Amino acid sequence: MLVTGASGGIGRRLCLAFARDGFWVGVHYCSRREAADDTLAELTAAGGQGALFQADIRSRDDVQAMVDDLQRRRGRLDVLVCNAGIAAGHLVVRCPEEAWQRIIDTNLSGTYRSMTAAAAAMMTGGGSILVIGSYAGLHGTSGQGAYAASKAGLIGLVQTAAREWGPDNIRVNLVCPGWHPTGLAGEAYPSADRLQDHVLGRLSNLDEVSAAICRLAQLRDVSGQVWNLDSRLF
Ligand SMILES: NC(=O)c1ccc[n+]([C@@H]2O[C@H](COP(=O)([O-])OP(=O)(O)OC[C@H]3O[C@@H](n4cnc5c(N)ncnc54)[C@H](OP(=O)(O)O)[C@@H]3O)[C@@H](O)[C@H]2O)c1
Numbered sequence: 001m002l003v004t005g006a007s008g009g010i011g012r013r014l015c016l017a018f019a020r021d022g023f024w025v026g027v028h029y030c031s032r033r034e035a036a037d038d039t040l041a042e043l044t045a046a047g048g049q050g051a052l053f054q055a056d057i058r059s060r061d062d063v064q065a066m067v068d069d070l071q072r073r074r075g076r077l078d079v080l081v082c083n084a085g086i087a088a089g090h091l092v093v094r095c096p097e098e099a100w101q102r103i104i105d106t107n108l109s110g111t112y113r114s115m116t117a118a119a120a121a122m123m124t125g126g127g128s129i130l131v132i133g134s135y136a137g138l139h140g141t142s143g144q145g146a147y148a149a150s151k152a153g154l155i156g157l158v159q160t161a162a163r164e165w166g167p168d169n170i171r172v173n174l175v176c177p178g179w180h181p182t183g184l185a186g187e188a189y190p191s192a193d194r195l196q197d198h199v200l201g202r203l204s205n206l207d208e209v210s211a212a213i214c215r216l217a218q219l220r221d222v223s224g225q226v227w228n229l230d231s232r233l234f
Helices: 009-021 033-045 058-074 097-122 136-140 145-168 206-217
Strands: 023-031 049-054 078-081 127-132 170-176 227-228
Touching: 009 023, 009 033, 009 049, 009 206, 023 033, 023 058, 023 170, 033 049, 033 078, 049 058, 049 145, 078 206, 097 145, 097 170, 127 145, 127 206, 127 227, 136 145, 136 170, 136 227, 145 170, 145 227, 170 206
Parallel strands: 023 049, 078 127, 127 170, 170 227
Antiparallel strands: none
8 A cells, every 4th residue: 555645744644554454555755755764664663564655746757656666566556545735825815826836736636646547556456545635625714725725626536536436446535634733734733722613622633533544445335435534514
């Protein structure tokens, strides 16, 4: 299996969850090799196995080379988690064109490139693709227009891919992990007094969220679904 964005906060915990479930884990990174090394070291210390893969998901060639390399080493790709992503805070009217393009090219088009390369590898034997979305993609978030648009676009992409690839037994689902204190969340991460929109009054726990995503990726008869993994209501 392969987790993109495994040098980041959520990706690292996803790798650990899959390793604990007995998966050999492809640990993907883009620019932060040392952080990916740390992910692999934690995974190995927990008794797991895996290897590093570098790719900029804005490059079709990079993504294809990564999937080819993994297939060469492992024989096949059974699970892909499309977790790599970026965010930037801009009001819709003030979002610079460059920032808009970069966010869409990474979060939406980069996920599209990763999914299609993986699906080609899964056409024989099937597989599971889990895409990491965001509550912002379900409801919008002030100051995050490009990010919200990129994540909303993933819903249509996932549901369409699920329809097209279902006959080949490739399951495609999307999960929204809730707020977690990573580099991406940055200063937008809410303080305890700003959780009125969470009916439980608390954030979701990343260990629980990672274990849930690992379990969802292994469901054999579920595809085209969208799950929100915190207590915010629609
Ligand atoms: N944190 C939250 O509260 C939250 C909430 C909802 C959804 N999410 C989603 O969860 C996912 C992971 O976010 P995170 O919070 O763990 O962020 P993070 O710690 O900043 O990690 C982001 C990851 O994405 C990778 N990445 C960025 N640009 C890339 C590119 N062009 N090509 C390939 N990889 C690239 C980074 O790789 P390098 O560092 O190696 O460059 C890093 O591994 C994202 O999709 C995010 O939208 C996060």
